[in-house]
Amino acid sequence: MKLHIKNMVCNRCKMVVKAELERLGFNPVSVVLGEVLLTENISAAEKLKIAEKLNYFGFELLEDKKTQVAEQVKTAIINLVHYTKEPLKINLSFYLSEQINLEYAQLSTVFTEIEHQTIEKYFIAQKVEKTKEMLTYGELTLSEIAYQLNYSSVAHLSAQFKKVTGLTPSAYKVQTTDKRKTLDEI
Structure with a gap:
């Protein structure tokens, strides 16, 4: 079972x-x-x-089946962003359809209904949390982080980071309090 x-x-x-x-x-x-x-x-x-x-x-x-599908989408994205060692050069809709064995349109509709946000916004939020983690550890440059997370440029990463957090990556790195979220809070 x-x-x-x-x-x-x-x-x-x-x-x-x-x-x-x-x-x-x-x-x-x-x-x-x-x-x-x-x-x-x-x-x-x-x-x-x-x-x-x-x-x-x-x-x-x-x-509930719809809640199960939404959770499968979240789990697949968490696996992709946080546990994949290779850079994220992937088509998200194809990846999710393959992982869950449902058409992306159906996944998107169910996810938005259950989570009250789009898959894309959830994916971006996970990438921002991964960026926070990488910045906190300080092992990679912002350029290397942008490459790892498949951003077209550091400017694109910085713009999404600021839109989600209200801070630039540089400002986040020098702040004294850690504002990272646990993955289940995203």
Whole structure:
């Protein structure tokens, strides 16, 4: 049985979900961002028990199909932006359609309905958070960050960064307080 889980955004999330399911006596075959595959079918009472345990850790069991699709889009974008080692030279609509096995128009409609923002705005927000992370670590120049995140220029990256954060990348880097968001807050 496949379970869809909201707010799984990192490897630690996968470890927590797997450990808690095992603690409840279930055998997860696979635990990936946003999804768990169990060997057995579960009853409504067991599903409620799982939902309660997951809620305790900030996760949410998703039942609604549209919400599941929106979460799959978010998970695919998070994987692409935050966990891909190669530069982001990719067609987003093609990538999402391939990952989720639905037409992009359908994905876009459902995502906008559920999340109240476009896929493109969510993608940009994730890229800005990745930029913040890279700026915080200080290992790459702004030109290298722009290349990694597939911006046409540093000016384009800077313009999107300022539009989202209200700061230029340089101003963000020298500020004393960290204004990064967790991935599930974006």
